[in-house]
Amino acid sequence: QKEVEQNSGxxxxxxxxxxxxxxxxxxxxxxxxxxxxQYSGKSPELIMSIYSNGDKEDGRFTAQLNKASQYVSLLxxxxxxxxxxxxxxxxxxxxxxxxxxxxxxxxxx
Amino acid sequence: xxxxxxxxxxxxxxxxxxxxxxxxxxxxxxxxxxxxxKSSQAPKLLFHYYDKDFNNEADTPDNFQSRRPNxxxxxxxxxxxxxxxxxxxxxxxxxxRGGSKNIQYFGAGTRLSVL
Numbered sequence: 010q011k012e013v014e015q016n017s018g019x020x021x022x023x024x025x026x027x028x029x030x031x032x033x034x035x036x037x038x039x040x041x042x043x044x045x046x047q048y049s050g051k052s053p054e055l056i057m058s059i060y061s062n063g064d065k066e067d068g069r070f071t072a073q074l075n076k077a078s079q080y081v082s083l084l085x086x087x088x089x090x091x092x093x094x095x096x097x098x099x100x101x102x103x104x105x106x107x108x109x110x111x112x113x114x115x116x117x118x
Numbered sequence: 119x120x121x122x123x124x125x126x127x128x129x130x131x132x133x134x135x136x137x138x139x140x141x142x143x144x145x146x147x148x149x150x151x152x153x154x155x156k157s158s159q160a161p162k163l164l165f166h167y168y169d170k171d172f173n174n175e176a177d178t179p180d181n182f183q184s185r186r187p188n189x190x191x192x193x194x195x196x197x198x199x200x201x202x203x204x205x206x207x208x209x210x211x212x213x214x215r216g217g218s219k220n221i222q223y224f225g226a227g228t229r230l231s232v233l
Contacts, residue, residue: 017158043221052208052224053161097160104215106222108160 012036013100015109024118028085032098032109035079041101042074042081046094047111053097057083088116121145122225124209130231131199139194139228141209149215150192151222152184153208161208167192168215196230204232 013034022028030044041060045053059065059072059081071084081100085092095111123142131137141150149168153161165174167186181203183195196203206229210222 013160041220045224050206050229052206052227054224055221058221101220105163110158110160 011109012107013098013109015096015098015112017110018113019115020112021115021117022088024088024090024116026088028088028092028114028116030083030085030096030098030112030114032081032083032100033079034081034098034100034107036100036102036107037076037079039076039100039102042072043099043101043106044070044072044081044083045097045099045108047097048094085114090116090118092116122209122211122223124207124225124228126228127226128229128231130233131196132233133201134198137196137199137230139196139207139209139230141192141194141225142190143211144190145211145213145223146189147211147213147223148189149212149220150186151210151212152182152192152194153210155206155208155227164194166215199230199232201232204230206230 015032044057046056047053057072059074065072069086073082093116095113097111098109099106125140151166152164155161164178181197186192206227208227209225212220212222214220
């Protein structure tokens with residue numbers, strides 16, 4: 010079992026709709042969870058961090074964490090073509106940050 | 119105002135010819151990381167420096183080395199690049215290593231091609 014698992018996609022969403030990205034992790038002791046956005050050929054850019062159960066909202070982005078289910082998700086409301094990218098889920102264990110392989114998201118105009 | 123700067127952005131080297139990639143930071147962070155990312159894969163941690171303390175990942179090949187001469191700079195040396203080493207190399211920094219809220223900030227990356 011991979012430490013951090015994501016559906017690689019591609020996930021295709023119409024412009025203006027809600028994009029929902031999911032991630033599961035195996036280390037129950039994990040305390041920190043991050044979503045990075047990576048455009049093709051570019052480096053990862055942090056868009057959300059979440060540390061406690063529940064929802065955290067920042068503009069059009071909402072991160073959701075459920076530690077009992079070892080599940081973290083990212084919702085993107087009012088999706089825009091500029092949101093088309095690969096979204097990497099990253100989970101921090103004792104010291105190391107472990108990345109999922111990413112979900113490729115395409116927003117269709 | 120780039121905070122983590124990688125040079126060069128693109129590097130072409132020949133099979134077996136040593137190559138060095140550079141990373142500098144203006145954040146005065148204690149920790150600097152090197153990741154390798156191949157196409158459609160997750161970034162893979164190669165090693166990190168906590169201040170001057172070098173921490174190698176168990177599965178990082180000996181072909182990969184690193185130097186951190188001061189707080190601001192860190193180098194990745196590939197002693198004898200093979201075709202399988204062609205990848206994007208990402209440098210990242212964080213204020214500290216432990217603790218739950220330390221965020222890693224990435225440079226723009228260096229794309230390495232091996233001919």
